[in-house]
Amino acid sequence: MTSIGVGLIGTGYMGKAHALAWNGVRPVFGDGPRPRLVHLAEVSAELAARRADEFGFERSTGDWRALIADPEVEVVSVTTPNAFHAEMAIAALEAGKHVWCEKPMAVALGDAERMAAAARASGRVTALGYNYIQNPVIRHIRTLLSEGTIGEVNHVRFEMDEDFMADPEALFYWKSEASSGYGALDDFGVHPLSLMQFLFGGVARVMAQLSMPYADRPDRAGGRRRVETWDIASVLLELRGGASGVMALNRSAWGRKGRIAMQIFGSRGTIAYDQERFNEFQLYTASDRPTEQGFRTVLTAPVHEPYDRFIPAPGHGLGFNDLKIIECHELLRAIGGERDAQIVDFDGGLDIERAVHAMAQSHREGRWVEI
Template identity: 65%
Template sequence: MESIGVGLIGTGFMGKCHALAWNAVRPIFGDVPEIRLVHLGEANAELAKRKARELGFEKASDDWRAVIADPEVDVVSLTTPNQLHPQMAIAALEAGKHLWCEKPMAPAFEEAEAMAAAARNSGKIAVLGYNYIQSPAIRHIRSLLAEETIGRINHLRIEMDEDFMADPDAPFFWKHAATSGYGALDDFAVHPLSLIHVLFGQVAKVMCDMSKPYADRRVDGRNRREVETYDIASALMHLENGVSGTLQVNRSAWGRKGRIALQIFGAKGSILFDQERFNEFQLYLSSGRPAEQGYRTILAGPAHAPYGNFVPAPGHGLGFNDLKTIECHELLARIASKPANLIGFDEGLEIERTVHSMARSFAEQRWIDVR
């Protein structure tokens, strides 16, 4: 394709992130078609027009269906709240559009199954916004594991923490409602599970616990509403490859801003990674003299593709939005039938299956087989 027309539905944090990626992908990578920002959809016409001007879209609409119906739109970026994904995603695929949908797929597993079926039936490309797998450090860790640099893996620990729900006096908002899903389990845990998916494969068996640090939240000056979702979740895991693991997620962790901490332990060493310092990782090798053994900090640089497309010098660092630009480039590669590092709807469905198995484990207070 010489050019590709983009439609964007939703212009919050992730909507802006998608727009920045679409604007940056050609200058950064070069080997992609001309990008046309065609049509933007928002909740009302005034907001849609303002965001279209800010983000560079040609048209604006207060009806998401108009974005999907636009014949100039080839691919839709869907960045609306979780509960709106199924209807919009299925409509886009049935209209013959490629789809870039933010995670998670849907609050209900049956809805996620319907989305995956729609993607298969459409013959179009449908991928999910798991941008952390695009980190140059994570990509290099994946190659180290494939080369068995730290030997056979025996255990992994992964955590995701933020503090945007840590304040007990913060008001109730949509992520506290059951219509958004379980809470931290599907809002957060899907990101660590995406890393597990690309680094190790599928989860086989889980045991999960969830908790609410605050039972209710204020709605206005006098009224409060019950919190319907769980801000904290912990799980024991057995992977299909035999590796054991633990997962812990917390949306109420004061002091944690964007932490995804990964610890991988093998027979010959270990690897540590933290998303809050995602331009570096630590490598420990048990070889050599004990007196000199210790963790080495490895800074990301042009040797860790595709870092060099952004910055020609090591140690200068990429940012969160750069990961989205990498993801956008991977999406365009898949549309062009080239190899791509992405999580499609069928793979995403397995992550959703794991999340719902964890929720079932909590409800039934027992180990659950994921498949």
């Protein structure tokens, strides 16, 4: 395969990120099929035409079904709001296309199950947009864990905080609608869950409490509308390996931007990472002499693959869209038949969705829930 035909449905924040990745993957990695940007779909023909010109797609449509029916499209990026993922992804799979779908997988667990079943039946490759697992820092942390650098892991703490919903007078929009999901759990709590899956194999059981800091928000008509989702979640959990854990999520945390703070405690040391400092992590090892024991800060560098594909010098740093390029490359490797490709496919995504719905069930019933 020398080239692969790409279709893109949706051109918001994540649609643009996918377009940048499809345009950048070949120059960065220099291998695999060359993406051919064939077809772009949006809610109107006019918007689709404008975005196709901006992003470099050959043609455009206001009907996403026409894109899926296009025989030149071999892989489809689905970057629409959450409620549309299942219908679009399943239609693409049934048409014989590979699918790269943004997270969360679906709003309803039954839809996620149908997506995973469709993927298995199709034999096509699927990937979900959990690009934080592609960070060279996270990859290296997994290597350190596999090497036993901090011994046996006994406790983990994950926090994810942002302030884009911190203002109580911010206008009501779709992320406060029940149709988008539970709120913080599946809007971005799935990212820490993807890291737990990548590093530890996932979560075994949970006890969760969800909070709604603001009961309503102003709407564009000048009234107020009731908030239907939970912006804060606090979760006790047990990893599949037996370690205990805590996950705290907050979409209304003033001052926090893109924070995923992670602490991993082991029998011989600790690893700490905070995504607001994207290109570094901290390592403490008890094997150091007492006179020098302390956290050391490690900056990413070309020795932390695939950082070297972007920048030849340490300390310069990668960013969010670079991780989407890495994710795109892993998807292409999987399509090429490479079994070690590091992606979260629809079966892996279903595991994450089951954890989310178990947390919601735990909140409703006030008890521990097995996954």
